[in-house]
Amino acid sequence: MKRTALAAAFAAALLAPAAADAEVRILACEPEWAALAEEIGGDDVTVHSATHGRQDAHYIRARPSLIAKVRRAKILLCSGADLEVGWLPVLLERGAGRILQPGQPGHIMAADHVEVLERPAVLDRSLGDIHPGGNPHVHLDPRNIAILADVLAGRLEQIDPERAEVYRQRLASFQARWAEAMAGWRERIAALRGMKVIVYHKAWVYLLHWTGLDRIAVLERVSGVPPTASHLVEVLDRVRDSGARAILRAPFDPEDAAEWLSGKTGIPAVELPFTVGGRPEATDLFSLFDSTLALLEEAKDRS
Amino acid sequence: MRKIAGFVRMAAMGLPVLFAVSLAEAQSGPPTAEELAAQIDALKQDYEKRIAALEAQIAAMKAKPPAADGQAAPASKPTMRTGDNAFNPALGVVLNAMFVDRSDEEVGLPGFQLGHESERPEKGFSLGHSEVSMSGNIDDKFRGGLTLGLGAHDGETEVELEEAYIQTLAGSGLPDGVRLKAGRALWTFGYLNEQHAHADDFSDRPLPYRAFLDGAYNDDGAELSVVIPGDIYSEIGGGLFRGGDTPFGGSESGREAWSAYARVGGDVGLNSALRLGAYVLDGEAHGRAGAPHEDEHGHGEEDEHEGEAGNDHEDEPGHAEYFSEGSFAGDTRLFGVDFRYTLAPTGNAREQELILQGEYFRRSESGVYTLEEEHCVDPGDVDNSGEIDGTEETHGHEVCEMEAEFERLNGDANGWYAQAVYKFLPQWRVGARYARLSPPSDAELDNDISTFSTMLDWTNSEFGRVRLQYNRETFGDVRDNQLILQYVMSLGAHGAHSF
CATH class of the missing domain: 3.40.50.1980 (Nitrogenase molybdenum iron protein domain)
Structure with a gap:
């Protein structure tokens, strides 16, 4: 006891x-x-x-x-x-x-x-x-x-x-x-509206929804499972002449599939920060959206 | 809403008081214009303060989800289940099967009782352990779970109640960080014991688990654990158990065993983590026996292998035989330490990950081994009048009788394993494991048992895995090579894995 x-x-x-x-x-x-x-x-x-x-x-x-x-x-x-x-x-x-x-x-x-x-x-x-x-x-x-x-x-x-x-x-x-920052972003996204993009994972839907970007393909055929070669070929056929301007992926998404597709089509593969710290320039919430929009603008101008 | 109502009530009571005070003051003499102005200013300030407080409260309430129904915004949920099945527990099924090829020679576990769960897999196609599990919150204070293990053995389906437990939830009234778990569960001892075998990185449990715990310790009992607040992770706990499962057995008092443990852990840099633990499991066994098995030892072919292994025994049973076939009664104490280290080079365990893990167990025993030997006599020698008592059985032409021999044996035995598993591609992993077991000193065996295993597995999603494993077990000159092709798939609810 x-x-x-x-x-x-x-x-x-x-x-x-x-x-x-x-x-x-x-x-x-x-x-x-x-x-x-x-x-x-x-x-x-x-x-x-x-x-x-x-x-x-x-x-x-x-x-x-x-x-x-x-x-x-x-x-x-x-x-x-x-x-x-x-x-x-x-x-x-x-x-x-x-x-x-x-x-x-x-x-x-x-x-x-x-x-x-x-x-x-x-x-x-x-x-x-x-x-x-x-x-x-x-x-x-x-x-x-x-x-x-x-x-x-x-x-x-x-x-x-x-x-x-x-x-x-x-x-x-x-x-x-x-609110002030959003007002600035609103002007910038107006110019991006309708830009066609391909994404690796369905992680970008809220960004697309806000900016009015048009997602035409997803590299992952099944969410959370790496894309298969046959699916990539299918995506390639679909996007070749679609006028897509960027292949978006997060820093933690595998590079290979996006790079492969970019090499075949010339559409730039863009690594967006996704979150604070995802890229060196995204140091806080403000620079997260600033740098994301800047990367999208760059991709749009490049192709 | 209650807060606002309360405030309004207070304000309503406050107002007359305020007026009364003003009136009282007014009666003491006619106030000057300045006094009146000051009073009005004071009143104004008071009200402004109150209004500001009210506004703040309203803002805070707007920001809060509706308190009553807990989960906010049900309007946009897809389909709300209603009726009797709305509160169904989470149901999960683990499907597992293997194809095994192996040497004819068997190492077994010389010097240890070969429990049911630690026998080597059957040759050819077989189902290992399939699992059905259910779990859910009981109410605001308790959570419960049930796991049935379904195995097929010698053409028969066996059901084992692996877990049936309740545990307290945060909010049960116990202090934060304290959890009480009761019933039957995979208790805290080492790393692997707590997890279901399907979550293991190899197809079979390493030698020390097979020898000391017969796979896993899931006794009946209760365990208290405490996560201690601090900068690094530390947890202590302990339990009281029936003593009905290996390393105990045949509980008399129903509370023969206890355990205690301590764990610490933390991050090592950005992308790796470490956990260390020390454990003790102590109790009294009243007849711990291995799996009831056929007359494998003592007669026939198996003898020859043991002979080759240097485990000579003539008619007189050697001590090793007591340890492996006898039933044990006495004190047994198991001490263990474990470590686990994970490193995800990119930060993402999904892409690449290295896991290092190891455990060391030491068992000290003092007690009596009872070995029941069958002695057979030619029926010609037996009196036909039938002086054969109940323990006798006919074995072909012979009449056999069980005789028990007792021997007091103490001894320390120990075992350990270390393994490395490396995920080199998101869906592919390779692993290697070395395990070694030293039989009890009193068993008088010259050799240790060791197993070297390698594996390659492919994980399609979090829920499905296919694995190829090669084991090479060695005891003296005996080599037991095993090739195992296995799948482990889970459907339905799939609980989050701990570290």
């Missing part, structure tokens, strides 16, 4: 909340959300991103470090719509406290707050790694970023009411700068 009591005392000592740890810790699943958390939370929060800019958030492991991060986080900010289904459930089950669980204030899934595109009408694994909740890459439409900024600021005020005023001020500042 003595041993049990000792174990209980030991456990109690371990579990005692670290009192000095008043700062709100935010675990973002992807770098774009970490960047947003930095904008709204500033110095008053500690932000970690589970993935870096050249990582595909579909396929990371529930690393021990993430269990440690989620254990102390007060806010979890992710794309949602099952993008993180391969690892986030492990974190939620293993280290995450109550505040991070679905329905709680610390649980923010971007796809729950914006209009989700490409909800599959048919759910079948033969169609590849599809997301029943729709396409999860919602951050590539800057209007969605603005919505999530509001959501995040609201949750921060709720979880950390003492600093509510600071979060409100930072939100107002961010929204003003974002």
Whole structure:
């Protein structure tokens, strides 16, 4: 019995909340959300991103470090719509406290707050790694970023009411700068509207939706499965004289298929940053969209 | 909404009070114009403050998803399931089969009991373990799961209840980071034990798992685990168990075993991660026996192989035989350490990944081995009047009788494996594994058992994998070569894999 009591005392000592740890810790699943958390939370929060800019958030492991991060986080900010289904459930089950669980204030899934595109009408694994909740890459439409900024600021005020005023001020500042940037981008995308593009993975739908680019082919025949040679030949026939201006891929998509098609057709293969840190010039949310549009403009002018 | 209602109520109560105060002041003497102006200013400021607070609250509420129904924006969800099946648990099926070619010679596990799960695969086509699993949240505090393992053995279908557990969810009332799991589960011990065999990187479990745990330790019991808050990952835990599964067996009190473990881990640079663990599993066995098997040893051909292996035994059974065929009763303690290191050179485990993994187990035992030997007598020698008791059976022309021999044997045994798996293309991996097992000292065997394995597998999607594996098992002069072609496919719900 003595041993049990000792174990209980030991456990109690371990579990005692670290009192000095008043700062709100935010675990973002992807770098774009970490960047947003930095904008709204500033110095008053500690932000970690589970993935870096050249990582595909579909396929990371529930690393021990993430269990440690989620254990102390007060806010979890992710794309949602099952993008993180391969690892986030492990974190939620293993280290995450109550505040991070679905329905709680610390649980923010971007796809729950914006209009989700490409909800599959048919759910079948033969169609590849599809997301029943729709396409999860919602951050590539800057209007969605603005919505999530509001959501995040609201949750921060709720979880950390003492600093509510600071979060409100930072939100107002961010929204003003974002609206201004969006006005500039709006002029630029007008010139891109209707430009035909080929994509590697269906990760760009929100960017296409916002910019009005026209996706004429996808290199992955089945989502999440590398393209087969026969499918590439089929795509080649389809796009040869289509007037497509760019083959878009994310930094973490394999190069070979896009390069092969580019070599056969002369259509430039363009690596867009996809997220903050995806390319060196995309250092924050503003430069993410700036550099993305610049690369698209360059591709359009080149061909 | 409740907050706003509360505020309105407070404001409604506050107003008369304010007026009363003003009136009281007014009665103390006629206020000057300045005083009145000041009062009005104060009131104005007060109201402005309150309005600002209200606006902030409304903004915060707008930003929040509707609290009541938890999941926001159901309007755009594809089809809401309704009726009785709306709350069906996640259902998953793992299909697995193999084609095996192997040497006629068998190494087996000399000096260890060969459990049911650790026999070498059958020759030719066979189904390994198929699995049906169900899991889901029970309510806001608990989650539950059930896994059935379906195996075909000697033409018969066997169903094994691999897991049937409940575990607490965050929000169960236990402190954050604490989880209680109860029932039957693949408990925390080493790296592989927690995961289902279909998630392994090789077709079969390495030698120490086969010898010490008969594949995996999934006893009945309960386990508490605690993730300790800190900059690096650290977790401790322990459990109490029935003691009905290898390395124990034949539990008398129903709570014969306990375990404890500690794990630490973290990132090593941007694209690699490491986890280390130490484990102990301790308890009392009351008759741990291997799989009931045919009269493989002691008679016939198998003898010759053991003879070749230097495991001589005449009519008198050697100690090795006690360890491998006897049933054990006594104290057994298993100690283990493990490591796992993953490196994704590009950051994307889907493209390229190197996984290094290793475990070392040490078992200390002190207890009694009981060896039941069949002694056969020619029927001519037996009295026809039938003085044959119940334990006797006829074996061809002979009459046989079981006789038990006891021997007190202690001994330390140990085993380890190390493996490397490298994904060189998104769908292709190669792997190599070396495993070694030292039989108990008292078994008086001169040789260790070792296995060298290589594998190549092709993964079409996350859900389907085909693997070719070559094993070379060695014990003294005995060589057991095995070639295994296997598929592992899963359909339906497919749980997220842990690190």
